Amino acid sequence: MVFFIPGSVNLCYYCPVNYSSIHTHTTFCDGKDDIETCCRRAREKGLVSIGFSAHAPIGRKTGFKSDWHLRDDRLEEYIGAVRAARSRWEGRLQVFLGLEVDYVPGLMGPSDADYRDLGLDYLIGSVHYLIPPRGAEPFTVDGSPEELEKGLREAYGGDGEALAGAYWDALEAMIRSGGFDVLGHADLIKKNNRGNRIFNPSGAAGLRRTGEIARALGAAHAAGGAARSRITVEVNTGGLNRKKIDDTYPSIPFLRLFCENHVPAIITADAHQAEDLDGHYGEAREALLAAGYTETVLFDGRKNNKALWKKEFLTTNDTNQANIGFPPGSCCS
Numbered sequence: 001m002v003f004f005i006p007g008s009v010n011l012c013y014y015c016p017v018n019y020s021s022i023h024t025h026t027t028f029c030d031g032k033d034d035i036e037t038c039c040r041r042a043r044e045k046g047l048v049s050i051g052f053s054a055h056a057p058i059g060r061k062t063g064f065k066s067d068w069h070l071r072d073d074r075l076e077e078y079i080g081a082v083r084a085a086r087s088r089w090e091g092r093l094q095v096f097l098g099l100e101v102d103y104v105p106g107l108m109g110p111s112d113a114d115y116r117d118l119g120l121d122y123l124i125g126s127v128h129y130l131i132p133p134r135g136a137e138p139f140t141v142d143g144s145p146e147e148l149e150k151g152l153r154e155a156y157g158g159d160g161e162a163l164a165g166a167y168w169d170a171l172e173a174m175i176r177s178g179g180f181d182v183l184g185h186a187d188l189i190k191k192n193n194r195g196n197r198i199f200n201p202s203g204a205a206g207l208r209r210t211g212e213i214a215r216a217l218g219a220a221h222a223a224g225g226a227a228r229s230r231i232t233v234e235v236n237t238g239g240l241n242r243k244k245i246d247d248t249y250p251s252i253p254f255l256r257l258f259c260e261n262h263v264p265a266i267i268t269a270d271a272h273q274a275e276d277l278d279g280h281y282g283e284a285r286e287a288l289l290a291a292g293y294t295e296t297v298l299f300d301g302r303k304n305n306k307a308l309w310k311k312e313f314l315t316t317n318d319t320n321q322a323n324i325g326f327p328p329g330s331c332c333s
């Protein structure tokens with residue numbers, strides 16, 4: 001399958017795959033390492049670029065208490081710190097400024113107007129929270145198994161398919177409202193579903209919902225609509241990096257649906273420490289190939305409010321992370 005992406009680079013079948021890492025958390029939110037450490041490690045690992053995507057502040061907009069989001073009063077400091085890193089690393093490593101924005105129905109989402117004024121390079125849109133009906137307590141789907149089970153019991157009467165349905169509803173609503181560039185960990189709901197103990201992702205309902213989501217993203221690309229309605233899906237290795245799940249977000253069957261609908265895919269690590277910036281990228285590449293992709297994309301900045309992407313051929317001679325340490329540009333380019 002070949003995408004046409006304006007401004008993309010020529011493909012070379014013999015070059016090693018270039019990788020980037022644009023889903024990155026630092027000490028500004030719930031990451032372990034600071035911005036400079038991440039930049040240095042990204043360069044050492046041979047990544048062509050790094051993007052920072054702090055969890056966007058949530059307290060002022062939602063009233064939720066959180067120790068894993070950037071604080072509202074540190075947003076400007078965060079933006080300044082990433083911009084300063086961009087200047088320091090100019091010519092050696094591309095540094096991008098982003099945010100991972102929660103979609104919380106009725107309270108906040110990546111389409112909120114205030115994000116447009118921040119001069120960000122990109123936004124990742126993610127659903128972590130479910131807001132149950134009938135006034136039950138909001139809860140996160142990727143927190144502890146106990147938190148999910150409490151939510152399942154209290155808000156959905158123990159009906160796992162209803163809980164999964166609520167997650168897909170939120171994801172679809174976020175996609176409809178748009179405003180972001182990368183769809184974060186599309187099937188995060190599976191994190192606490194080992195052995196399909198809560199819901200069956202391969203059941204009729206799961207297949208229908210994931211198919212609808214992939215078609216919606218594909219249709220937006222085909223229609224060539226507004227820049228932030230053309231959403232790239234990430235192949236996120238964060239669950240593997242933190243040993244929470246055994247595969248990527250999304251799993252190969254869901255990824256296959258994105259591929260069939262011509263949705264570009266970018267490999268990301270959802271790194272919460274510098275060491276994980278390229279963690280399990282070999283598996284992500286294998287997952288893309290197994291899903292039918294022959295290319296991935298790299299983020300290349302923003303111009304005229306439009307995200308720029310470069311495509312990158314997934315060469316067949318690249319095995320796992322063997323080429324990650326290859327200095328960028330050392331092949332034919």
Ligand SMILES: [Zn+2]
Nearest residue numbers: 100126184185
């Ligand atoms: Zn996330």
Ligand SMILES: [Zn+2]
Nearest residue numbers: 023025100270
């Ligand atoms: Zn994240």
